[in-house]
Amino acid sequence: MVKQARAAVTRxxxxxxxxxxxxxxxxxxxxxxxxxxxAGVSSGALHFHFPNKDALxxxxxxxxxxxxxxxTEESALTAEGGRLPGLVAAVGRLMDAxxxxxxxxxxxxxxxxxxxxxxxxxxxxxxxWVRDAxxxxxxxGELAEDVSAEDAAxxxxxxxxxxxxxxxxxxxxxxxxxxxxxxSFALPRLSPAE
Numbered sequence: 045m046v047k048q049a050r051a052a053v054t055r056x057x058x059x060x061x062x063x064x065x066x067x068x069x070x071x072x073x074x075x076x077x078x079x080x081x082x083a084g085v086s087s088g089a090l091h092f093h094f095p096n097k098d099a100l101x102x103x104x105x106x107x108x109x110x111x112x113x114x115x116t117e118e119s120a121l122t123a124e125g126g127r128l129p130g131l132v133a134a135v136g137r138l139m140d141a142x143x144x145x146x147x148x149x150x151x152x153x154x155x156x157x158x159x160x161x162x163x164x165x166x167x168x169x170x171x172x173w174v175r176d177a178x179x180x181x182x183x184x185g186e187l188a189e190d191v192s193a194e195d196a197a198x199x200x201x202x203x204x205x206x207x208x209x210x211x212x213x214x215x216x217x218x219x220x221x222x223x224x225x226x227x228s229f230a231l232p233r234l235s236p237a238e
Contacts, residue, residue, distance in 0.1 A: 058093055120177065126181070174197045
């Protein structure tokens, strides 16, 4: 039992260290020796848990998706006023996580990193989550009749991923002011006229 607990701690330390390195340097420039050094574990321990860099990157993406799902679901459930306010809250929480949580930030960066042959699982998940929220908003009568949930999801996902990417260079792109600009533009179009 002690070995299992130690292995879990080591695995988590490797994922956290990898997220920091992938988030800072990108997939191509990240090296396993730097990651194992940052985690404070041997190269052998790293290879025990992850056979290669791609497996480690996939674990970071999975951890990021798990965190992102938890925070968006919580935001959507606790927001008052319906599905659209829940979507607004979820986008805000996700942008905060991209700014503050190295694992979530690295997960999104890895998904869009051209040096890695990735399925962009986190980007795909985000699109599906937003689309599903908008489909529910439609079912609840919260989406304007002439707005396609699919089209609105494309715009919101493109905008949030754009803010995430631009925010890697200038954190202001992930700020509350930028999100207010996004929603000030989008919400009047999404909401029914009344």
